[in-house]
Amino acid sequence: MPTRPEPTLDRIHFDLTTLRLFEATAELGAVTKAAERIFLAPAAASRRIQEFEAQFGIALFDRLPHGMALTDAGRALLAHVRNMIHSVARMQDDATAFRQGSMGVVRVAACTSAVLQFLARDIRRCSELHPGIKIDLLELNSQGVVEAVTREVADVGIYESTLGGTMLPTLPYREDRLVLAVPHAHPLAECESVTLEDILPFDIIGLSEGAAVSLSLGRLAAQANRVLHMRIMVRSFQSMAAMIAESIGIGLMPQQVAVLLAGDNLFRTVPIEGDWATRRFVICHQPRHAMSSSGMALVEALTQSPSAQENS
Structure with a gap:
């Protein structure tokens, strides 16, 4: 059986519509739904996806009985596709700004x-x-x-x-300064200040992966040879405040953010000792x-x- 030739850069051609179709198919799990989103005929959309795969010489989707799922190769290319779509949007924004007299x-x-x-x-x-x-x-x-x-x-x-x-x-x-946010009935609520050693024994509401507060606290716990009890991870300080108000755990947040979110006396804040609380x-x-x-x-x-x- 003859081998398929390796794709080369000068043989790879696609347009923005195909990129948007690929992204939509990955998100919706079906080329027909993706075609509807970007106003293409289903047959034309299916042909575009097949031609897109053929140019790279790899399968980007697994065809399943009830839809399509990205292959490992498809997931890798999706990141590049999204970057290209975003770059085009940036180019359009810049052109519009200059056309309107902006810098x-x-x-x-x-x-x-x-x-x-x-x-x-x-x-x-x-x-x-x-x-x-x-x-x-x-x-x-x-x-x-x-x-x-x-x-x-x-x-x-x-x-x-x-x-x-x-x-x-x-x-x-x-710069900012972290404080400890605690429920009103928490054992640390009446402290004038707390240290890292005071904080680590308790369940902590953490911020999602990649957040500096959680990464820093994890490093400090490891350096102290202590276990960090990260009971739940949330995506925002607003969500953290809601969890603390319901006595699910305690959390670290910048002092100014705590002032903004504490409204209606939802939780108490306690100063933290140590240089590590200054960011x-x-x-x-x-x-x-x-x-x-x-x-x-x-x-x-x-x-x-x-x-x-x-x-x-």
Whole structure:
């Protein structure tokens, strides 16, 4: 049996419609539903998927009795497809911004802590300094922020520094202080302050994988040779606050975030002793040669904001 020739770069051709069809098929599990989403005839959609697979010489979907499921190869290519679709959307946004007389669009990825505490005020100030810059904000955890800038999904990122180093250019941004949030009837509720040793014996409400708070607490517990009792993982400080209010566990959150969420006396906050409770946020960005003038103007405005200088 003759072997199928290896696909080469100059023989791989597809359009944006095919990429959107592939993404929709992966999400919906059926090419007919995907065709309906992007307004294609089912037969034409099925042919596009087959031609897409043929160009790479691999099966991207397993054909099942009641739908289609991504193969391992399909899952790997889906990440690239989504990046390409996002890049096209960025290109369209930039073109629209310039057509309307703006300086351009800057994609900013930021961790939730920074968004809730600092970034809204700083973006307002940046908008006053540079009204022609449009900002597309993507809220992620710290790990997701670095990945987004590394993969060029975002131009600028703001994350918590204990995540570790990166090859990207970085600048200091802001600081915050963690506090312990506890139910009113909790044994630690009446303490004037607590240490790491006080916290570790109790069930903790953690933030989802990649969040700087959870990663840092896990490292500290390991260094102390202690077990971290992460009872439940949630995706936001709002969800953490709701769990704490129902006495499901205790949690760590920035002091300013705790003030915002405690409303109606939902929980109590206790100061935490130790330098580890002070966190530093970092701005990272694409290499200067890859940054637009509007992107660098935004970075400069963020690092020179009065609130940022107070923490330097």
